[in-house]
Amino acid sequence: MKKLLVIAALFIGAGTVSCVRVDREASPVRGAWARAADSAATTAAYFTYVNRDTITVEITSWSSPDAASVELHQTMVMDGMAHMLPTTALPVIEPGDSLVLTPGAQHLMVIGLKRRVAAGDSVTLVIATSRGRSLRFGAQVRAP
């Protein structure tokens, strides 16, 4: 019986090795939140990724099962004018450093929401890192 349980656990584990659901204690992701928005609209999501590892980490992709696509963008203010441009370079986070996504700076554009998200809801985000694993976490939705 014990052997069966171990085999079953291995099967279940084998199906989930590529995607780690973030547990709060060990999570490198902190303070994830997104702004409330209507279905089909675009919202922004923010979080901090803390690299507590001893090697450099690169964020290689981002996505959301709740949206058509996700892009990393940067808001820039030049001569009093605001511009928003996609970030083409992949974020590289040195050991001990953090990637901070915050309003008015770098943020994830969550494009084409599949449902309306209101304050108290959660938007699921998935980021892949150069460590070969994905992190799946919820961004708490706040009132716009």
Next chain:
Amino acid sequence: MMSLWRAIRILSFAVGSTVLAACSEKLPPLHGVVFDPADAAPPLRIARVNGTPFDLAAEKGHVVLLYFGYTHCPDICPATLSDWAKAKRTLGKRAEQVRFVFVSVDPERDTPAVSAAYTTQFDSTFIGLTATVADLATLAGNWHFAVMKEETGTANGYGMSHPAQSYVIDREGRVQMLFPPATRADDIASDLRHFIK
């Protein structure tokens, strides 16, 4: 006149959101950037969603907080309006003396109805307007900024460049102050108290 505006605007963003002492003898140190002397606000007359005009010149007696943005902007525009909403709550009943006005510079996607619906997500009293294609160049010229469509090749379509700051128009219809982006809501409320009764 235009070069003065530009110089002050550049200065305002060089100091960022740090506290700048007011130049005016009448005003205490404020968080926003104060114009001294304050010039009369340029004209701004745009049809509301119900067809009636919003005319800035007719708003004398009210303080007007004005922002030019667009509804497909998911970052700095909602962040600004969210801070306005918090500031309004902080002001309580005194906020009735303030008009909070968002003007979309993206007439291609933002119909008057879209802008009106967008702003009421933040507060039901916020006024959402859209400059028409025909009026946009004149409006931008009057307010001394250049609107540009920026093709970014993203799934969200194009972006629009727009002023990053909020304008404070006093009860006499003068542009008294700018709030740089990311000015804290409490600081906005605190500064607005100096312009309302």
